[in-house]
Amino acid sequence: MDDGEASGGEAxxxxxxxxxxxxxxxxxxxAGVSAQTVSRVSMGATNVRPATRDKVLAxxxxxxxxxxxxxxxxxxxxxxxIGVITHKFSRTGESRTVEAIVEAARSAQYTVTLVDVESPVxxxxxxxxxxxxxxxxxxxxIIRAESVTPAMLSIPAGLPVVVSDSRFVGHHxxxxxxxxEGSRRAxxxxxxxxxxxxxxxxGPDSSGPSQLxxxxxRAALDQAERPAPPIFRGDWTGRSGxxxxxxxxxxxxxxxxxxxxxxxxxxxxxxxxxAGRRIPADVSVAGFDDIAxxxxxxxxxxxxxxxxxxxxxxxxxxxxxxxxxxxxxxxxHETVPVELVVRESTAPxxx
Amino acid sequence: MDDGEASGGEAxxxxxxxxxxxxxxxxxxxAGVSAQTVSRVSMGATNVRPATRDKVLAxxxxxxxxxxxxxxxxxxxxxxxIGVITHKFSRTGESRTVEAIVEAARSAQYTVTLVDVESPVxxxxxxxxxxxxxxxxxxxxIIRAESVTPAMLSIPAGLPVVVSDSRFVGHHxxxxxxxxEGSRRAxxxxxxxxxxxxxxxxGPDSSGPSQLxxxxxRAALDQAERPAPPIFRGDWTGRSGxxxxxxxxxxxxxxxxxxxxxxxxxxxxxxxxxAGRRIPADVSVAGFDDIAxxxxxxxxxxxxxxxxxxxxxxxxxxxxxxxxxxxxxxxxHETVPVELVVRESTAPxxx
DNA sequence: ACAGCGAACGAGAGCGTTTTCATGGACGAC
DNA sequence: GTCGTCCATGAAAACGCTCTCGTTCGCTGT
Numbered sequence: 001m002d003d004g005e006a007s008g009g010e011a012x013x014x015x016x017x018x019x020x021x022x023x024x025x026x027x028x029x030x031a032g033v034s035a036q037t038v039s040r041v042s043m044g045a046t047n048v049r050p051a052t053r054d055k056v057l058a059x060x061x062x063x064x065x066x067x068x069x070x071x072x073x074x075x076x077x078x079x080x081x082i083g084v085i086t087h088k089f090s091r092t093g094e095s096r097t098v099e100a101i102v103e104a105a106r107s108a109q110y111t112v113t114l115v116d117v118e119s120p121v122x123x124x125x126x127x128x129x130x131x132x133x134x135x136x137x138x139x140x141x142i143i144r145a146e147s148v149t150p151a152m153l154s155i156p157a158g159l160p161v162v163v164s165d166s167r168f169v170g171h172h173x174x175x176x177x178x179x180x181e182g183s184r185r186a187x188x189x190x191x192x193x194x195x196x197x198x199x200x201x202x203g204p205d206s207s208g209p210s211q212l213x214x215x216x217x218r219a220a221l222d223q224a225e226r227p228a229p230p231i232f233r234g235d236w237t238g239r240s241g242x243x244x245x246x247x248x249x250x251x252x253x254x255x256x257x258x259x260x261x262x263x264x265x266x267x268x269x270x271x272x273x274x275a276g277r278r279i280p281a282d283v284s285v286a287g288f289d290d291i292a293x294x295x296x297x298x299x300x301x302x303x304x305x306x307x308x309x310x311x312x313x314x315x316x317x318x319x320x321x322x323x324x325x326x327x328x329x330x331x332x333h334e335t336v337p338v339e340l341v342v343r344e345s346t347a348p349x350x351x
Numbered sequence: 352m353d354d355g356e357a358s359g360g361e362a363x364x365x366x367x368x369x370x371x372x373x374x375x376x377x378x379x380x381x382a383g384v385s386a387q388t389v390s391r392v393s394m395g396a397t398n399v400r401p402a403t404r405d406k407v408l409a410x411x412x413x414x415x416x417x418x419x420x421x422x423x424x425x426x427x428x429x430x431x432x433i434g435v436i437t438h439k440f441s442r443t444g445e446s447r448t449v450e451a452i453v454e455a456a457r458s459a460q461y462t463v464t465l466v467d468v469e470s471p472v473x474x475x476x477x478x479x480x481x482x483x484x485x486x487x488x489x490x491x492x493i494i495r496a497e498s499v500t501p502a503m504l505s506i507p508a509g510l511p512v513v514v515s516d517s518r519f520v521g522h523h524x525x526x527x528x529x530x531x532e533g534s535r536r537a538x539x540x541x542x543x544x545x546x547x548x549x550x551x552x553x554g555p556d557s558s559g560p561s562q563l564x565x566x567x568x569r570a571a572l573d574q575a576e577r578p579a580p581p582i583f584r585g586d587w588t589g590r591s592g593x594x595x596x597x598x599x600x601x602x603x604x605x606x607x608x609x610x611x612x613x614x615x616x617x618x619x620x621x622x623x624x625x626a627g628r629r630i631p632a633d634v635s636v637a638g639f640d641d642i643a644x645x646x647x648x649x650x651x652x653x654x655x656x657x658x659x660x661x662x663x664x665x666x667x668x669x670x671x672x673x674x675x676x677x678x679x680x681x682x683x684h685e686t687v688p689v690e691l692v693v694r695e696s697t698a699p700x701x702x
Numbered sequence: 703a704c705a706g707c708g709a710a711c712g713a714g715a716g717c718g719t720t721t722t723c724a725t726g727g728a729c730g731a732c
Numbered sequence: 733g734t735c736g737t738c739c740a741t742g743a744a745a746a747c748g749c750t751c752t753c754g755t756t757c758g759c760t761g762t
Contacts, residue, residue, distance in 0.1 A: 021509065023718055034742050039720060047740060064508035069487040070430065071718035073421035074747050081464065090450045095441040102467045111482065113432065113464040116453045131462065136420040157415035158372060238647035266647050273649040296589035296617050297648055298624040374748055385712045390750060398710060422748035425717050 022063040031059035042067055073136060081111050082319060083137040085128045087144055089116050091236065092291040093261075093308060097143055097164060100312025108320055113137060126153050139319040142172075144209070160322035162315050165209050173322075173329040175314040175336065179209055179288075182304035182338035183216025186258050186286045189302070189340055191224050193348045195256035195284065201232040201244040201268060203260040213260050213288060229254075234264045241267025248283070249275035255283055255349040262287035262294045262303055269297065269345070280347035290341055300343035310336050373414040382410035393418055424487065433670060434488040436466050436479045438495055442587065443642040444612075444659060448494055448515060451663020459671055464488065477504050490670040493523075495560070511673035513666050516560050524673075524683040526665040530560055530639075533655035533689035534567025537609050537637045540653070540691055542575050545699045546607035546635065552583040552595040552619060554611040564611050564639060580605075585615045592618025599634070600626035606634055606700040613638035613645045613654055620648065620696070631698035641692055651694035661687050 024042070028035040033052060040048050041056040048056075059065075073079045082105060089095050102112045115132055117124040125142070132140065139160040155161060165176040190198045200217045203210025214231065221228045232247065234240035241264035248254045249272050259265035265287030269279055277283050279299055287294060290305035314334050321327045375393070379386040384403060391399050392407040399407075410416070424430045433456060440446050453463045466483055468475040476493070483491065490511040506512060516527040541549045551568045554561030565582065572579045583598065585591035592615035599605045600623050610616035616638030620630055628634050630650055638645060641656035665685050672678045 021507070025718080035718090036720075036743085037741060039718095040741090043720080049740065052740080066507045068425070068718050070421055070424035070428075071747090072720080074419070074425050074718080074749085075720050077421075077747080079421065088450075090443065090446040092441065095446040098465075099439075099441045099467055102465055106466070106482075111464050111466065113462050114449075114453055115457070115462065116450055131457075136424070156372075156417040238644055242647055263644060263647075266644055270647040270649055270651070293589055293614060293617055293644060293648075296593055296614075296621040297644075298621055300621070375750095376748080386749085387712055387751095388710085391711085394750080400710065403710080419748050422717090423750080425719085425748080426750050428717075 021068070022065045023068065024065075027056065027059045027063055027065050030063060031055045078138050078323075079136040080109060081113055081137050082139045082141060082316075082323075083113050083115065083132040084141045084143065085115050085117060085125060085132065087117050089114075089143075092263075093289055093306065094143060096308035097312045097315075100309040101141060101316050104313045104316040108316065110138070110320075122153070129153050129155055139323045141315055141319060144207075160319055162319045162322075164311060164315055171330060173318045173332040173334075175311055175318065175334045176209075177306040177311060177338050178335045179212040179338070180216040180219070182288060182306070182340070183213045183258070184220040185338075185340045186288070186302075186304050187217050187220035188224075189342065190256040190258065190284055190286060190346060191220065191226065193256075193284065193346060195349055197221065197226045197229060198256045198258050199229050199232070199248060199254050201234045201241055201248075201257060201259045201264050203264075204235045205233065210260055217258055234260060234267075236261055236263060238263045238267035238270070240264060242271045244268060245271025246275070248272070249277050256286075256346070257283060258286045258288075260288060262289045262291045262301060265301055265303070265345075266293075266297055269299075269301075280345055281350050284346040284349075286346055294341075295343065299345045302343045302346040303341055305339045305341050307336055307338070372419070373416045374419065375416075378407065378410045378414055378416045381414060382406045429489050430487045431460055432462050432464055432488050433490045433492060433667075433674075434464050434466065434483040435492045435494065436468060436476060436483065438468050440465075440467055440494075443614075444640055444657065445494060447659035448663045448666075451660040452492060452667050455664045455667040459667065461489070461671075473504070480504050480506055490674045492666055492670060495558075511670055513670045513673075515662060515666055522681060524669045524680040524685075526662055526669065526685045526687065527560075528657040528662060528689050529686045530563040530689070531567040531570070533639060533657070533691070534564045534609070535571040536689075536691045537639065537653075537655050538568050538571035539575075540693065541607040541609065541635055541637060541697060542571065542577065544607075544635065544697060547700075548572065548577045548580060549607045549609050550580050550583070550599060550605050552585045552592055552599075552608060552610045552615050554615075555586045556584065558587075561611055568609055585611060585618075587612050587614060589614045589618035589621070592616060593622045595619060596622025597626070599623070600628050607637075607697070608634060609637045609639075611639060613640045613642045613652060616652055616654070616696075617644075617648055620650075620652075631696055632701050635697040635700075637697055645692075646694065650696045653694045653697040654692050656690045656692050658687055658689070 024035045024038045027038045033056060037048060037052060038056050041053050084098060084101060086094050086098060089098055105112050113132065115128040117128050142161065142163045144165050161172045163172050163174045187198050198217065198221065200214065202214050218228055232244035234244055241259060245268035248257055248268060257268055259268055265285050269285050272279055272283055279285055287301050287303040290303045294301040294303050314336060318329055318332060322329060375386045375389045379389045382389065384407060388399060388403060389407055392404050435449060435452060437445050437449060440449055456463050464483065466479040468479050493512065493514045495516050512523045514523050514525045538549050549568065549572065551565065553565050569579055583595035585595055592610060596619035599608055599619065608619055610619055616636050620636050623630055623634055630636055638652050638654040641654045645652040645654050665687060669680055669683060673680060
């Protein structure tokens with residue numbers, strides 16, 4: 001047995017760390033070649049004789065060798081890895097964006113490391129950036145760093161960054177759905193059905209997307225010269241929609257509600273049902289996002305569809321252009337179109 | 352001046368690559384100390400004079416230095432990173448488990464790299480494992496590798512693995528909710544309300560959790576000596592629940608339905624509403640998972656709550672025990688308790 | 703005042719890989 | 733038959749960092 005004799009004499013001194021994973025050198029000894037022949041095989045180089053290659057391959061699988069990417073990364077200066085910072089990503093929009101990023105990254109031969117911050121405050125995000133850049137990443141995607149400004153973050157110089165839906169626009173390239181237009185279209189749809197005005201249950205005060213949706217709602221009302229009723233503040237959750245909905249249910253003038261997202265809209269419908277108000281006969285409700293369940297709640301929810309997959313793809317492409325070509329894209333701000341999906345939760349007012 | 356002559360002649364030739372990130376040596380030159388001292392400061396060692404430390408710190412921030420973790424990882428032999436393989440993680444259960452894992456990992460000073468496989472077939476998962484272990488991870492979490500057996504995966508020898516809810520039990524340590532008990536309790540709840548029997552809309556054929564929920568449903572019916580009606584096959588989506596629901600709505604004998612998950616249940620309710628059948632007066636519906644929206648759909652859904660956070664924590668703990676202490680835990684299979692949450696979608700039959 | 707000692711810092715090796723350059727051997731051309 | 737050429741392979745350096753071991757100070761105790 002060659003491995004026996006190889007590790008028998010002085011090599012056994014080195015082989016002592018039998019616990020750790022085999023290195024290229026181990027494979028080389030086993031196959032009776034030199035270390036960089038193993039390297040050549042590992043990298044799929046052409047100039048190695050088939051017989052040699054087979055020997056090496058055999059040694060690899062016998063030893064269960066897999067290349068140490070730390071060393072490889074050290075050599076190459078790249079980790080083939082991008083970092084994603086997100087906030088509460090079990091929310092639908094976030095997780096679908098992340099999913100798209102992961103998929104796009106995979107087809108570009110990158111992996112994704114994920115950090116989920118408790119809340120999108122500066123210290124949290126800044127912490128996450130530090131941790132992430134200590135773990136080696138080639139680029140960074142920040143999703144909805146809503147209440148954070150770039151100055152707050154200690155982003156290492158030269159680290160490519162893209163952001164989604166945040167206030168970084170102008171400092172880092174950004175991609176986001178056309179939220180203004182989406183809101184406007186939802187409200188116009190409701191006004192077009194004959195509603196005198198449209199109430200709004202908004203997202204949290206600190207959120208950029210929330211503000212955009214408010215702006216779109218207000219713009220549509222202004223354009224139609226309708227009064228803008230006071231805003232209900234929510235926090236994206238169904239629960240907050242439910243609370244707002246209880247007030248709306250009491251207000252018999254309210255015949256149409258546009259909600260900052262689908263969860264909130266579903267919460268509003270919950271309160272309306274509970275109060276015995278019919279949807280859409282008494283009150284029309286529209287949401288935003290088009291989550292998977294929007295089509296299956298009762299009644300099926302009219303909403304604005306965001307193309308999360310496309311957002312994820314665009315984010316990754318902008319990031320890769322920075323990483324691979326060194327392009328500077330600070331001023332780029334892409335907007336991906338949205339689509340109004342009319343279902344049964346909206347209808348002309350009964351009166 | 353040794354540093355003077357060192358950097359004066361040939362060292363300046365080295366500095367040519369001003370493009371790339373500054374290294375420890377650059378900082379050392381700038382601060383007029385050795386690379387060693389920079390390392391000490393970087394690691395927070397105590398035996399460095401405050402004045403020296405300040406000089407180094409200043410040099411670091413002037414140069415925008417951040418440590419190259421490839422080199423660090425190479426030296427330490429660890430990336431402080433774990434890999435997570437999941438399938439369609441924008442589904443609620445998956446993403447909440449991942450979220451918990453990420454959080455637990457963070458507090459253990461680990462980061463998480465994520466791979467989302469298109470479908471849980473062997474080639475996909477196997478691919479993912481390969482890619483991930485090329486990326487140097489210290490451990491691996493596999494979430495719901497439903498139709499995969501361990502032999503299919505080329506998991507590098509010695510790589511710690513934990514799995515959630517899969518058929519790996521017995522080969523790798525596993526953590527999962529007590530799905531059998533959860534299903535049983537949901538069905539018993541419905542029978543206890545006076546329903547003669549309970550219909551079931553199941554998950555896909557290939558899924559382990561789906562099978563467990565079927566088993567629990569059947570066990571409860573058997574124990575109460577009730578007939579088990581034919582199963583409706585779903586695929587976890589609301590849409591599939593809707594399709595099943597259309598059949599159930601036509602069957603006036605059906606007064607109670609237990610669904611494999613909440614999305615499916617919501618789809619069933621959609622079909623029932625559409626057919627004019629009242630919930631729960633005509634038909635009671637129960638789900639599984641307790642997703643965030645379960646409380647806000649109409650009527651609020653009775654369901655079995657899984658503690659995803661705890662599952663994530665336990666998974667990570669089991670993984671870390673393998674990584675840090677080298678424990679072998681193949682036979683460990685933890686079950687985390689579930690909780691029946693009764694809301695308004697279930698009630699005694701009207702008759 | 704001098705040996706002894708500990709603190710502060712520097713020099714060098716090594717982690718596992720890829721890259722560059724050197725070397726040996728086989729083969730074809732003359 | 734000999735030389736040149738190319739192909740397969742090996743040796744050594746380098747990537748940036750941390751660890752181990754020395755070395756140089758400045759200080760205290762007698």
